[in-house]
Amino acid sequence: MKCQHCEKPATFHITELTEPSGPTVLHLCEEHARTFLSSDGTATPASALASLLAKQLKMEKVAEELAISDKKTCPICGISFADFRKGGRLGCAYDYVAFEDDLEPLLVNIHGALAHTGKVPTNQSGSPERQHRLMQLKSEMKEAITREDYESASRLRDKISKIELDDESSWTDDALEEDMDEDQDDEDDTFQADPPIV
Amino acid sequence: MRGHGPESDIVMSSRIRLARNLAEFPFIRKCTPKDRTAIATAVHRALDSLPLSADTEYVDVAKLGDLDRQFLMERQLISHELNESQGARAVILDPKERFSIMVNEEDHLRLQVMQSGLDLESAWKRMDQLDDQLESKLTYAFTKRLGYLTACPTNVGTGLRVSVMLHLPALVATKQIDKVFRALNKINVAVRGLFGEGSQFMGDFYQISNQTTLGKSELGLVAKVQEVVPRLIEYERRARDFLVSESRQDLHDNVSRALGILCTAKKISSEETMHYLSKVRMGVNLGLIEDVKIPTVNKLFIHTQPAHLQKLCGRKLSVTDRNIERANYLQLHLSKRSESENN
Numbered sequence: 001m002k003c004q005h006c007e008k009p010a011t012f013h014i015t016e017l018t019e020p021s022g023p024t025v026l027h028l029c030e031e032h033a034r035t036f037l038s039s040d041g042t043a044t045p046a047s048a049l050a051s052l053l054a055k056q057l058k059m060e061k062v063a064e065e066l067a068i069s070d071k072k073t074c075p076i077c078g079i080s081f082a083d084f085r086k087g088g089r090l091g092c093a094y095d096y097v098a099f100e101d102d103l104e105p106l107l108v109n110i111h112g113a114l115a116h117t118g119k120v121p122t123n124q125s126g127s128p129e130r131q132h133r134l135m136q137l138k139s140e141m142k143e144a145i146t147r148e149d150y151e152s153a154s155r156l157r158d159k160i161s162k163i164e165l166d167d168e169s170s171w172t173d174d175a176l177e178e179d180m181d182e183d184q185d186d187e188d189d190t191f192q193a194d195p196p197i198v
Numbered sequence: 199m200r201g202h203g204p205e206s207d208i209v210m211s212s213r214i215r216l217a218r219n220l221a222e223f224p225f226i227r228k229c230t231p232k233d234r235t236a237i238a239t240a241v242h243r244a245l246d247s248l249p250l251s252a253d254t255e256y257v258d259v260a261k262l263g264d265l266d267r268q269f270l271m272e273r274q275l276i277s278h279e280l281n282e283s284q285g286a287r288a289v290i291l292d293p294k295e296r297f298s299i300m301v302n303e304e305d306h307l308r309l310q311v312m313q314s315g316l317d318l319e320s321a322w323k324r325m326d327q328l329d330d331q332l333e334s335k336l337t338y339a340f341t342k343r344l345g346y347l348t349a350c351p352t353n354v355g356t357g358l359r360v361s362v363m364l365h366l367p368a369l370v371a372t373k374q375i376d377k378v379f380r381a382l383n384k385i386n387v388a389v390r391g392l393f394g395e396g397s398q399f400m401g402d403f404y405q406i407s408n409q410t411t412l413g414k415s416e417l418g419l420v421a422k423v424q425e426v427v428p429r430l431i432e433y434e435r436r437a438r439d440f441l442v443s444e445s446r447q448d449l450h451d452n453v454s455r456a457l458g459i460l461c462t463a464k465k466i467s468s469e470e471t472m473h474y475l476s477k478v479r480m481g482v483n484l485g486l487i488e489d490v491k492i493p494t495v496n497k498l499f500i501h502t503q504p505a506h507l508q509k510l511c512g513r514k515l516s517v518t519d520r521n522i523e524r525a526n527y528l529q530l531h532l533s534k535r536s537e538s539e540n541n
Contacts, residue, residue, distance in 0.1 A: 077228040089304070091228040093219060093339035093347040096354070103351060107344075110352055113413020116345030118356040119326070126221030126337040128347065 074098040076132060093128035134163055206315040207483040207492070208431050210363040210403065213274075214321045214420075216329055217348045217357035218307040219339040225349040226302060234286040234302050241301050244335035245290060250328070259287045265514065268505035274312070279303050297328060305349050305357075307332070316427055318360060318420050326416070345412065355412030360423045364430060367402040367480040368437035375404075378433055382406070387426050401472040401499075402480075406430070438484060446486075453481030457490070461532045465521040471502045471528065490532065498531060 004026060070082035077091035081099050084090055096103060107114055137160045144153035219225060220240060223233050238258075245251045259267060259280060270276040275298045276289050287302040300308040309332070311325040339347040345355040353359070369375045379389040388409045406426060408419045441449050456477035460466070479495045481487035500506060502524050508515050511523055 077224045079228065087227060089227045089349045090225055090351070092224040093221065095225075096341070096344055096347055107351055107354065107412060111355065111410040111412035113355075113410070115343060116341075116355045116412060117418075118345055118358070118415045119329075120342070121333045121338055121340055122330075123333060123337055124340060124342070126340045128221075128339060128341065131221055131339075 069099075069102045072099060072102065076128075076135065093126075094132050097128055097132070130163065134160060137163070204316045205427075205431055208365055208434050209316040209427065210314075210365055210496070212313040212316055212318050212321050213310060213359075213361045213363070214318065214325045215308055215310040215359045215361075216325060216346075217305040217353045217359075218309065218329070218332075218336075218346060219348065220306050221337045221339045223306065226304060226306070227349065229285075229302075231285055237306050238286045238288050238301050240336065241290075241299075241307065241332075242288070244332060247335055248331050250331055253293065255291045255293065257289050257291060259289055260285065265505055265508055269509055272500065272503040272505050276300055277303055277308070280308075297324065299328075299332075305353070307336075316362060316431075318362070318424050322360075322416060322420050353411050356414070356416050356419060358411055358416050358419055359407055360420050361405050361407035362423060362427050364404050364406060364427070364434070365402055365476070365479060366404055366430070366434050367476055368441050369430075369434050370402045371441060372437045374433070374437060378430065379404075382426060382430075387423060401476045403476075438480070442484060449484070450481075450486045453477050453484075453486050457481065457487055457532065460528045462529070463525045465518070466525045466528065467521055468502060468504065468524065471524060472499065475499055475502075494531060498528065502527060 070080060070085070072081045073079070074091060074095045075098065076094040079091035079095065081102055084095065084099065090096070090099075104114060137156050141153050141156035141160065144150070144156060220237060223229065223237055226234075229237070242256055245254070245256060257270075259270075259276065262270075267276065267281045270289065271278060271281045273295065275291060275295065277300065280287055280289065280300050280303045283302070285302065287300075289301065290299040292298065295312065297309065297311045300310075309325065309328055311321045311328065313321040341347065346357040348354050348357055366375060369378060382389055388407050389404055406423060408423055411419070414422070456474040460471070460474050460478065463470075475495055475498055478487060478490060479492065482490050482492055482495060501510065504520055507520050507523050507527065510527065515523060
């Protein structure tokens, strides 16, 4: 018997018991068996994910919606949802924000849950929103410098260092929203730490 | 794999891994070569400032030759992905092999803690401390809602995989294994048959692990795997008792023949070796083979793998030469049984 993935003889016959459809028998050569066996727990995450995605998309999405999802692109790393569907891997942490609506049903499907209840790091400044905001501000600052608008550039620099110096307690979603609001309707030179008065 | 620890006649090893990513870099698939180098440097620097660096070795995997990489893979210190991928990547090794940290694998960091026998809680405790130490120097991609963010959504949340490697030859021999595992699948615990039923060569090893990583605490996930294992051990023990009571002579014959082949073969493949070592292991555990010890058998499982054999010989060997060398090695260690135990 030949290996399922190449022309070599299949010397390993593996019964995969984790398939939802029941046990599946794989016939592999030594090399492909090693590849298969050395993956950790989830035998072929990409293929498992692909079949999950396919199933989910078939059930819940019509072609039109799917095409819309597929075209969505992450502003940070540039991968599209279609790229993710093909490879089974995300391009950056911000993809969880950029593809939130499309990933949620998938996460429910995989984990049966949508909320993290485990360990929390002491240093919580690693949120993708914060990274995104920093990148935005840095590119705005660069632009300001290019057009020799040093006043704006220095204001942006202060904002950046403020975010970079902030510990986890002051970098929250609320602070992010305030900051965004300020950008839209506030010309103040300084970052407003207090919530805007309504 | 040293053959000690709770339930070590059936449980080979307990293993816990965590997936972590650094907040300021894209995930691996979008990393430039420069990013990969910067990640490795950041981790190396973080490690250097930790007390843990005194007892660990930082290995630049990209600089290792094929044989060394395969050797680390056979010892399960690095994964297939880290072995095969290109670009800057590393592994931080504990000399006692109680943990390893892979850098630039599927995620920026893959921490794993290994333990002989069944002891998941203490493995988790050590992992938690290791993670705390690294986290004090590195900023992980994390959100309150989804937890630790990973390249594959199957790992998001805790990034935790708890797995236990079991040797279940009697459940295989009595053809009960599928039935047992079908029941397990219903409770979100994954089972992978490494060398499954119906195959000519089988090692009878099965890995039990959690399927989900989001929505439960780390200890909750540990408990989930932990609660299943004693039941499996119990089933396996009952199946062994059954085999002994029903057909002790057949069983004795079977395991003794396996030992005979391993002791006398002149050429033997790694699959065949695993198949017979599995039988011998059960024979030793049932008291049917008296002069071989479990640590010797466990060691042979590892040392007869291709890269280990070549390392032991100190040179590269063709498949045929490896089969000859493997037969020699088995003969040496199984015929001088009592002397080899302490090696």
